[in-house]
Amino acid sequence: MKNVHRIITLTTDFGSSDWFVGAMKGVIWSIHANAQIADISHEIPPGQVAAGAFVLANACGCFPEGTIHVAVVDPGVGSRRAALIAHTSRGFFIGPDNGLLSLVLNKDPPKQIRRLENPRFFRHPVSATFHGRDIFAPAAAHLAAGTPLAAFGPRVQQYHQIWTPEPPANQKLIQGEVCYIDRFGNAITSIPESWIKPSVSELRLQVKRRLIPLRNHYQAVAVGQPVALVGSHQFIEIAVNGGSAVKILGLGLGTPVKIKTGL
Amino acid sequence: MKNVHRIITLTTDFGSSDWFVGAMKGVIWSIHANAQIADISHEIPPGQVAAGAFVLANACGCFPEGTIHVAVVDPGVGSRRAALIAHTSRGFFIGPDNGLLSLVLNKDPPKQIRRLENPRFFRHPVSATFHGRDIFAPAAAHLAAGTPLAAFGPRVQQYHQIWTPEPPANQKLIQGEVCYIDRFGNAITSIPESWIKPSVSELRLQVKRRLIPLRNHYQAVAVGQPVALVGSHQFIEIAVNGGSAVKILGLGLGTPVKIKTGL
Amino acid sequence: MKNVHRIITLTTDFGSSDWFVGAMKGVIWSIHANAQIADISHEIPPGQVAAGAFVLANACGCFPEGTIHVAVVDPGVGSRRAALIAHTSRGFFIGPDNGLLSLVLNKDPPKQIRRLENPRFFRHPVSATFHGRDIFAPAAAHLAAGTPLAAFGPRVQQYHQIWTPEPPANQKLIQGEVCYIDRFGNAITSIPESWIKPSVSELRLQVKRRLIPLRNHYQAVAVGQPVALVGSHQFIEIAVNGGSAVKILGLGLGTPVKIKTGL
Numbered sequence: 001m002k003n004v005h006r007i008i009t010l011t012t013d014f015g016s017s018d019w020f021v022g023a024m025k026g027v028i029w030s031i032h033a034n035a036q037i038a039d040i041s042h043e044i045p046p047g048q049v050a051a052g053a054f055v056l057a058n059a060c061g062c063f064p065e066g067t068i069h070v071a072v073v074d075p076g077v078g079s080r081r082a083a084l085i086a087h088t089s090r091g092f093f094i095g096p097d098n099g100l101l102s103l104v105l106n107k108d109p110p111k112q113i114r115r116l117e118n119p120r121f122f123r124h125p126v127s128a129t130f131h132g133r134d135i136f137a138p139a140a141a142h143l144a145a146g147t148p149l150a151a152f153g154p155r156v157q158q159y160h161q162i163w164t165p166e167p168p169a170n171q172k173l174i175q176g177e178v179c180y181i182d183r184f185g186n187a188i189t190s191i192p193e194s195w196i197k198p199s200v201s202e203l204r205l206q207v208k209r210r211l212i213p214l215r216n217h218y219q220a221v222a223v224g225q226p227v228a229l230v231g232s233h234q235f236i237e238i239a240v241n242g243g244s245a246v247k248i249l250g251l252g253l254g255t256p257v258k259i260k261t262g263l
Numbered sequence: 264m265k266n267v268h269r270i271i272t273l274t275t276d277f278g279s280s281d282w283f284v285g286a287m288k289g290v291i292w293s294i295h296a297n298a299q300i301a302d303i304s305h306e307i308p309p310g311q312v313a314a315g316a317f318v319l320a321n322a323c324g325c326f327p328e329g330t331i332h333v334a335v336v337d338p339g340v341g342s343r344r345a346a347l348i349a350h351t352s353r354g355f356f357i358g359p360d361n362g363l364l365s366l367v368l369n370k371d372p373p374k375q376i377r378r379l380e381n382p383r384f385f386r387h388p389v390s391a392t393f394h395g396r397d398i399f400a401p402a403a404a405h406l407a408a409g410t411p412l413a414a415f416g417p418r419v420q421q422y423h424q425i426w427t428p429e430p431p432a433n434q435k436l437i438q439g440e441v442c443y444i445d446r447f448g449n450a451i452t453s454i455p456e457s458w459i460k461p462s463v464s465e466l467r468l469q470v471k472r473r474l475i476p477l478r479n480h481y482q483a484v485a486v487g488q489p490v491a492l493v494g495s496h497q498f499i500e501i502a503v504n505g506g507s508a509v510k511i512l513g514l515g516l517g518t519p520v521k522i523k524t525g526l
Numbered sequence: 527m528k529n530v531h532r533i534i535t536l537t538t539d540f541g542s543s544d545w546f547v548g549a550m551k552g553v554i555w556s557i558h559a560n561a562q563i564a565d566i567s568h569e570i571p572p573g574q575v576a577a578g579a580f581v582l583a584n585a586c587g588c589f590p591e592g593t594i595h596v597a598v599v600d601p602g603v604g605s606r607r608a609a610l611i612a613h614t615s616r617g618f619f620i621g622p623d624n625g626l627l628s629l630v631l632n633k634d635p636p637k638q639i640r641r642l643e644n645p646r647f648f649r650h651p652v653s654a655t656f657h658g659r660d661i662f663a664p665a666a667a668h669l670a671a672g673t674p675l676a677a678f679g680p681r682v683q684q685y686h687q688i689w690t691p692e693p694p695a696n697q698k699l700i701q702g703e704v705c706y707i708d709r710f711g712n713a714i715t716s717i718p719e720s721w722i723k724p725s726v727s728e729l730r731l732q733v734k735r736r737l738i739p740l741r742n743h744y745q746a747v748a749v750g751q752p753v754a755l756v757g758s759h760q761f762i763e764i765a766v767n768g769g770s771a772v773k774i775l776g777l778g779l780g781t782p783v784k785i786k787t788g789l
Binding site: 021026078 | 269270272274279299301302303304305306307317318319321322323324325326327330445446481482495
């Protein structure tokens, strides 16, 4: 058990040039010297909560059970948004209640969510602009060091969503948008694989007035041609075989996407 | 004690694309396999000693006592500048004597400073261009492994300063300059909070012929408006609520800044 | 021995903004919780196998014997290229058989090379596009956890080369190309120091119709002047004292380089 709780991951929009990430690690090790810290990403575009949620959701499934995941993409820092700690079958998730944790918690419903409100587990003085250092990192370290969940604050039942997770009313028209762009120029949409019934055949994705076939692999289309597929993240992804879908198709965050079926 | 000395931090301008940082970590673990290494930043702009000094000073306060901090922003590598190891109440600081350690050491006066001169603790052959790998990383690892300070070289009393740390003669006019720009476009000045007497009221900061009010929080001004405040680093910082001060006000490293009082 | 095998390094072109590197670390720690992971670089330009080979070759020599090095620059992922694990006097090297390991293995001939073919040591389901997570990271973790080499797959004798490692037929004309550009704008060529006989004097490097002297240090020429030298990587490097050779001389990856002797 002690071993399992040693791993703490960090997902932020702090970048890697300033002292922000270093400060969080120092705070963690000051409280729990044996923590094993993994950076997932610090290059989430500033304030893009959905991108952070997506990166966290894709990485956390690879970590051992009991891992403590800290995520800080927090444009509302200093406002009244709550700070959360959630316990799921997979591990623990700590971050602002702005939707950043919602993709993970929707997939793996939490056994318990609490608000981080107990000042005993804050770093003082609490800065108005750096809760990563003063609230979230200390919470992770205290949890790793054995503080029980109940000590952090009161239970809550709800958490903020970044987009509506309800499946579409019918299978004839499924709508979503581009919600993440990876290093290779693939555009990942907000449409999960689970929205598409296996019985439905002849799927085509429409984006920017263009119809794109859904296939199983990038290589199912010729080099330079667009293709839609279910990525390893289990969302519908738009790619170009051997190229950047974002550049070639002119996609961006928020570009609307529809899936039409042959029903 | 053994535990306390396990943490080694790295602050450099080496970037993260080449092999430089990996080489330093390999050298450290070759000498002291149990070292726990934290990257503070490797994205200090090349050769900008003041930026490195600032990042180090802001991060190191979060680490446990006894942490060993290695900093390498070293445009004079291969020249006759000295290599230092300093012991303060907070921990150990290792780097070139070019001002990089001065902000930290001014805040936390060293009990002892020594020059790294004993070739027994160098990696050989010592490259003319990569003292991070051949002098600074090995010193940190040997220190972590238990080598006493006195073994590294002779004591020295002085260290190089990056800017004059003396407070201004009078409170009517305090002068400084922009010395660090963070990821969010905030411009941090060389004027520490301690230069401003609490008794002084009605402070205004002048930059680029513009007068900017000093307040306690970003949100004390309307969105899009500039504000000066004491940052979590305890220096005067110029920000724009919800925007980039650097872009909106046209600031850069070295932009002169004055603080005028209503005295 | 247990201790020696704890270190795993990662060299990839995955960048640091997505979840790819975090996923690899999670996979490693899920299999072997005590692994000590060092990032060498994740900023190899996408698909540039030679750059990855070069970074790995330069960093790995600094790590302790027995270190496990994982390298993934893998434009052919999903095709039929083999996945390798090699054991040398220095440690273990794991990656695709596309030349990425060749610089290291040429310098330090492997005692044993095997193909990673045993699905028992894969993460399932194996994605068509992310062998870093599903094949290479698990192999490293299982090896670190004590799985014997023979369990991973059949022995092989050959590995792919990125460039011909044969020395030139005569010393009058040695040809190569720029194969790596570092953060400081130095251009490293494919010509190893060992190709140049010590007896040969008056060497001049020709690049872009310009003759550049070979010297021992950057400072052997005036500031702003080009110089060729043997870098700490033991290849011929083109630099400009105090500047960027790449910008000043207009060099790029693949720029042809000749060395002419006074013989």
